[in-house]
Amino acid sequence: MLTLESFKAARSVLQGVLRPTPLIYSPYLSKNCGNSVYLKPENMQATGAYKLRGAYYKISTLNSEEKDRGLVTASAGNHAQGLAYAAQAAMVEATIVMPTTTPLVKVNNTKDYGARVILHGEVFDDAAELAAKMAEEEWLTYVHPFNDLTLATGQGTIAYEIFQDLPDVDAILVPIGGGGLAAGVSTLAKLLNPHVEIIGVEPTGAASMKASLEAGHVVTLPTASTIADGVAVKTPGDLVFPYVQKNVDRIITIDDSELVDAFLDIMERHKMVVENAGLLPVAALRHLGYEGKNVVSVLSGGNMDVITMSSLVQHGLIQRGRIFTFAVQLPDRPGSLLAVSRILAANNGNVIKLEHNQFVNINRQSGVELRVTLEAFGLDHKAQILSALREEGFHAVEADTGDFYN
Incomplete structure (x- = not known):
């Protein structure tokens, strides 16, 4: 069973083994959600995760x-x-x-x-x-990765450290896959302070714990489809389920697109790499439904390969309007490209990539296709640039940005 005595024993064993991961206050995330947000960076743990x-x-x-x-x-x-x-x-x-x-x-x-x-x-x-x-x-x-109470006891020691750094914490957000982390953290947190709110966060495409809680027993999803591979679990653990059922106050589900935003927020604002599963408690901050609380998001891990990182960066920039591509048909005569360039320069559009194709069709009045990939400041700036092109008579159409690195 998960008891205060077992958590104390685990804390004793782990002393000197773990790398300290003190809470990090996030002014940016706090401003965005109206709460005082602290990050528990288990991505900085010795193996890159709380496990x-x-x-x-x-x-x-x-x-x-x-x-x-x-x-x-x-x-x-x-x-x-x-x-x-x-x-x-x-x-x-x-x-x-x-x-x-x-x-x-x-x-x-x-x-x-x-x-x-x-x-x-x-x-x-x-x-x-x-x-x-x-x-x-x-x-x-x-050794089961999550459906083991001894294992969950070790994971739960995170709660000791959260309360040590922030005694008046109001809510703790933890990602949920199989349920071991949530069971351990929620149980110890409630033992230390029964009034603290514990929020589990799952990806929409693999919300097996939410489905199980709604059913009142462990259920198996037909699929687990999410970019958060660390929590892509179809069946939560039956041994840890009762503890989640008792101590986790609610579940928030997050779409994969929100994880892309969260990745950029953490990388740009805190200079940290956090994997998609660990980003769930960051993305969930926008869905809390209250303000003025002390909130801790547990960043469960940061083991992400560079290909996934580059993909997230690219999709995130496109999603935020900071990178976009437009296509326009130009007459095949000198000066046409210069006219477009002047509009882009006047509106502070930074060209990343340009393709000038004279062989789209045989009509020389609209025979050149120009495709330009630009860097912008965001969605409003993107709209400004497209509007300026259209006002000057260019029928600019947003196109697939594709891989703007190539």
Whole structure:
């Protein structure tokens, strides 16, 4: 069971193991949502995520026989790295089954910590099925990534640190995948202060915990479709579910497009890389429904590969109108391109990419297609530039920006 005594034991074991992740006040996010917002940066943890807490504490509770058999688990990445790191420290062999869609940085980091990695299936549930089979057939000690109360106890130590840094915290937002983090943090937080509000945050495309809470029992979603791979779980844990049911006050669901915005906010305002699952509590700040509270968003991890990062940056800039492409038909005669350039310069449009195609059609009066990708200050500036072009007689049409880096 998750008790105050077990949380104290976990805190004792983890002292000196964890990297300090003190709360960071965010003036920008506070202004945007009307609350005093603090970030709990578990993306700065030793393995880049909070999962080290539960994995290290779990291994500390295993007996010699369980350790000697070797460990096996399934993970979309962060638990894999946490368990591999903790197993290496305890000199225990570990096998990790990861979905084939796991970002490369998570796979390589897990291998670097000395674990054997097997890629299997498209989502966590597929990997978990193989890991459970290996535990039975190879007599390995199975360490579940979230459906384990000992593991959840280790994760819950985050609440101790939040209350230490911010004793008058009013609300704590945590991402939910399988429910281990939410169960641990919510239970300890309520033990420390029954009045604190605990808000779980899930992606709309993989809201298995919300569906389970509404049904009153654990349910399995037919699919888990979200860019937040760390919480793409179709079935939450049945062991941790009762604690979530009792201690999490409500669930907020977030569309993937909101995570793109949150990524830019955290990167530009706080110079931190936070993975999509960890961005859920940031995106949820706009949906709280109240103001004037002390709110903590738990940034669960920051293990993101550079390809995903570049994609998020590109989509975010396009989404905010800071990058856009327009196409316009020009007469095939000298000076046409110069006329467009003057309008762009007068309106402070910064050209990133330009394509001037004379072979679109044989009508020389409108035979040149000009496609320009611009940097702007935002949606209003973008509208200003397009309006200026149209006022000068150019039928500028917004086009697919595509990959503006190429």
